[in-house]
Amino acid sequence: MTDDRDEGLEQRRKRLTAELAGKRTDDAAGVAREEQSEASRKGMALGLKISSEFIAAIAVGAMLGYVLGLVWPASKPWGLIILLLLGFCAGVLNVLRSVGMVAPSPFSEKDEANKD
Structure with missing residues (x-):
């Protein structure tokens, strides 16, 4: 009777070990997906950050140029x-800074050093 019981326990242990190994592989796959x-x-x-910075720089340049045309009619077109092109250049510079191809602005480094 104890032999049957030991064999049943051994089979159950093997089955649980196999199930546990399967769960571990499922968990590893879940971690990889995450x-x-x-x-x-x-x-x-x-x-999204890069595109919004680029579009915002162009929009600000265009709005400032439009307002300049309203305030000073001699500079209408x-x-x-000019300010639209400057906004475009500022947008490109912001994108390059975000990607890391251009050194950050020295003004932003001073601000970050003062925060610490």
Whole structure:
């Protein structure tokens, strides 16, 4: 009777060990999927940040050029054109700084040093 009981316990232990190994592989696959989705979310956030900074710089340049044309009518077309191009250049510079291809602004480094 004890032999049957020992054999039953041994079979149950083997079955539980196999189930536990299966759960561990499922957990490892879940962790890998979570890491991949986290990397994807970070990439999406960076893309949205870069695009919004680029569009905002162009919009601010265009609005300032338009206002300049209203305040000073002699600069009507040229103020808008020049400030729109300056906004575009500022947007490109912001994108390059965000990506890390251009050194950050010295003014932003001073601000970050004062916060600490």
